[in-house]
Amino acid sequence: MIIHTDRDLSLSGMETFTPKTFNIPELVGIGAKNIEEHLKLYKGYVSNSNLIINKIKEYEKDPVENVYVLGELHRRFSFEFDGMRNHEYYFESLSDGKKEINKDGELYKKIEIEWGSFENWLTQYKAIAMTRGIGWVILYHDKQTGHLLNQWIDEQHLGHLTGLSPVLCLDMWEHAYVYDYPTSEKKKYVEAFFENLNWDKVENNY
Ligand SMILES: [Fe+2]
Numbered sequence: 001m002i003i004h005t006d007r008d009l010s011l012s013g014m015e016t017f018t019p020k021t022f023n024i025p026e027l028v029g030i031g032a033k034n035i036e037e038h039l040k041l042y043k044g045y046v047s048n049s050n051l052i053i054n055k056i057k058e059y060e061k062d063p064v065e066n067v068y069v070l071g072e073l074h075r076r077f078s079f080e081f082d083g084m085r086n087h088e089y090y091f092e093s094l095s096d097g098k099k100e101i102n103k104d105g106e107l108y109k110k111i112e113i114e115w116g117s118f119e120n121w122l123t124q125y126k127a128i129a130m131t132r133g134i135g136w137v138i139l140y141h142d143k144q145t146g147h148l149l150n151q152w153i154d155e156q157h158l159g160h161l162t163g164l165s166p167v168l169c170l171d172m173w174e175h176a177y178v179y180d181y182p183t184s185e186k187k188k189y190v191e192a193f194f195e196n197l198n199w200d201k202v203e204n205n206y
Pocket residue numbers: 038041087171173175176
């Protein structure tokens with residue numbers, strides 16, 4: 001954490017962000033147009049995170065007068081910030097070309113221990129992806145217990161589990177596949193996602 005001694009301490013750590021770039025190759029079943037438009041939305045989460053940070057700095061000059069506005073800005077921040085981070089995990093996992101999971105690797109072995117088989121885990125993960133509404137499926141690692149678990153997140157931020165680290169994030173907002181599939185066929189998008197995964201990146205998150 002960075003402490004700004006020349007500013008209000010409540011601002012410490014709240015620096016602005018720069019959009020990351022991703023080396024996404026031609027994908028199977030997820031078109032370049034969809035990726036291009038999706039990356040624009042990602043950049044929107046980065047710029048809106050920065051906007052909120054800058055607004056908070058501005059309104060904190062008079063925290064008594066702006067107490068309600070500040071509260072709402074802090075409430076809204078997790079939507080924009082988590083939107084930024086979720087997409088970074090997502091695009092990173094689709095970067096630098098497809099790579100199969102290493103069956104001798106730690107992640108594969110842990111999944112087998114937790115779910116009995118890799119297929120069992122995959123079946124559960126894909127089933128969660130069919131949850132009604134907009135949000136994310138996330139495979140988490142709980143460093144406190146060492147366990148893995150699959151979880152649904154509403155929107156970008158509702159349902160995140162404290163202290164757990166994302167390992168694999170799948171975007172289930174309609175914008176993630178709308179150029180490629182009608183909403184009634186989102187299952188095909190889920191299959192396409194797994195066809196393109198760079199498991200090296202996913203294993204690095206574990
Ligand atoms: Fe998205």
